[in-house]
Amino acid sequence: MWFYEKKLQYPVRVYSTNPALAAMIIEQFGGADGELSAGIRYLTQRWTMPTNQGKAILTDIGTEELAHWEIIGTLVWKLVKDAKPEQIKGTPFEAHYVNHGKSPFPHDAAGVPWEAKYINSKDDPIADLQENMAAEEKARATYEWLIRISDDPGVTDTLRFLREREIVHFQRFGETLRIVQEYIDSKKFY
C-alpha cells in the first residue's frame, strides 16, 4: 500500500509568475511521456513481472514517479498562483483556466487529456521493460526540450533534477532487463 510523507522529493523554487510556461510544464503532468504515465505504467506492470527484483524496481520507480508528478503539479501551481486574469489572458494557459481555474489538471501542453493508451502492460517482461526504457528516454528528451524554453532559473533547476532521474531509472530498468533475461534463460533448460 501507499503512504504519504509531507515533503517534496526536491526543493522546488519558482521565481516568476508565468502562465505560458505553466501551460508547457503541464506536458509532464498529463502528457504521453509524463510522470503520471510513468507511475501508472510501472505500477500496473507489477502483477505479472517475474523475479522479486523486478517487482521491487517497478514498485520503487513507479512510486518515485508519482512523487515527480507531485513536483510537476507544484511547478505549475507556483507559476500561476499569483497570476491575475490579465496575465493569463492571451496565453496558452487561458483555455486551461476557463475549465480548471488554477488547478493543475492531467492534460498535455496541447490540452489533450491523459489516457491509458499512453501506457501498456503486456504480461511479457521483456516487452514491458523495453517499453519502460523507451519511456525513460522519451521523458528525458521532453525535459531537454522544456529546459530549452524555460526562462525561470528555479523551474530550470527542477527540470534538470527530473531529467537526471530519468537517466538513473533507465539504468535500473536496463539492469532489471538483464536479471529477467537471465531468469527466463535459466528456466529454458529442464
Place this chain on the structure above:
Amino acid sequence: MDRDYGENNRPCCPGSLARACVPFQTMNQVFSPREALKAGTLFPELVNSKFNTGVSDWERSWKYDG
C-alpha cells in the same frame, strides 16, 4: 533466491543477437547527501549533462567530413 548468476559472473554484454544489453553499474564513490540531491543522483558515474543539441551525429559528421 531466484537468480543463478552471482554479482561478478555477468559478462558485460553477452553476444546474443536481438536483445538489448545495459552494463551493470558497480557502486564506487558516492556524493554527499547535499551534493546528491543537487546532482539528481547519488552516483557520480550516472551524472549525464550531455544535452541533445538537436543535430544528429550522422548530420554532424557529414557536414564536417565532406
Place this chain on the structure above:
Amino acid sequence: MMDRAQIELLMEIMEVSFVLDETALYLDTHPDDERALRLHNNASQRYQELKEMYQARYGPLTNRDMSRLPWGYIDGPWPWEVDFNNF
C-alpha cells in the same frame, strides 16, 4: 510560513531521504552489494534520527506518526506551499 530553522531541518531530511531513494533502487538490482547495504542502513538510521527531531518540534510528517493536540498532521504549509526560494 516556515522559519529558517524548520526549512533547514526539512532540507536535511530531504537530502538523506534522497540518498535512501537511490540506495533502495541500487539494492533492488544489486541485492548482494554489501557496501551499498551498509550505506543504506547508515542513511536509514540518520533519517530516523532527523525525523524524530523534526517531528518533536514541528509535528508529524505522516499520518502514521504521533502528534500533540490538536492533530498536527493537517498543519500547513503543505509541501507545495513551502517557499524554498531563499534557501
